[in-house]
Amino acid sequence: MSWSKLKQQLESFLSPSLQGKVEYRATGYRYLPDKAGICYITVDKKNILNMNDATTLIKWYTSEQEIKNDSRIDIPISHEQLEAVRMNTDGKIPEDRLIVIARSRKLSELAKELMAAQASLSKSNFITVANQFLSTSIEESIESKDIILNILALADRRVGKKRILNMSEKIKLKHPAVQYFYELRLNTV
Template identity: 70%
Template sequence: MSWSKLKQQLESFRCPALDGRVEYRATSYRYLIDKPGICYIAVDKKNVLNMSDTTSTIRWYQSEQEIKNDPNIQVPINNEDIEAIRKDTKGTVPEDRLKVIARSRKISEYAKDILSAQASLSKSNFIVIANKFLTTSIEDSLESNDILLNILALVDRRVGKKRILNMTEKMKLKHPIVQYFYELRRSTL
């Protein structure tokens, strides 16, 4: 499918409140066959998501330690996480220490998920992911670990106010760029 038709389809699914604010853009290199071009998403005429640009306003993590030390990351811990640690340690660890161990494990898992999502995003082709978005359900796109699928689903008109408001806890565990688009969409409600 050509870029213009793909862009037209993506824009037809965009939430009406974001018309004119969120744009899909692409550049191509006409004479360079091995260069597919660059696709990016702009919000209010400012490039927010350019998969190959490390100077964007959104934080891109380089290591697991950066994620662990980021004070903005809130990872919820539930009783099942604490019980799993208690079972693994056979009850020999003090109660207050169990929470620390559970939080550390959960942050490590979260960090690995974020780094693998970033790596796949930098290697991905916007057009391939956009076509995948058009052929999959909104639920699958929202639940996916793919950052770009999450973003396209969040700006989609088929995601209603109630669903947006119910996703607050899930969004805390997503990449900062996904959280940015979630807050952008919430601001339009």
């Protein structure tokens, strides 16, 4: 599918509150075959998410330690996760230390997922993911670990106010780009 048709379809699915506010854009280099081009999402004509570029307004992580040390990431720890740590350590560790260990393990998993998701952002990947978004259910797109699928789903008109409000806990574990578009949608609902 050509970019213009894909863009038209994606923008037809935008929530009424985001129409005219959010745009999908792409540049291509016709005479430079070694350049892949750039794909980006703008909000109010401001470049917010530039695929494969660390200079956008969204925080891009460059290492696992950077994610682990980011105080803005709030990781909820379940009782099952605490019990798993307790079982692995034969119950010899104090309760407050168990929470620290469980949080560290969960942050390591999250860091690996975020780094993998960031590494795959490019124009060709955006087009592939956008086509996938058009052919899958909105629930699959929301639950996906892919940043672009999450963003496209959050901007979609099929996601209503109630669903947006119920997603607040899950969004805390997502990439800052997804959190940005969640806040944008939350403020326009």
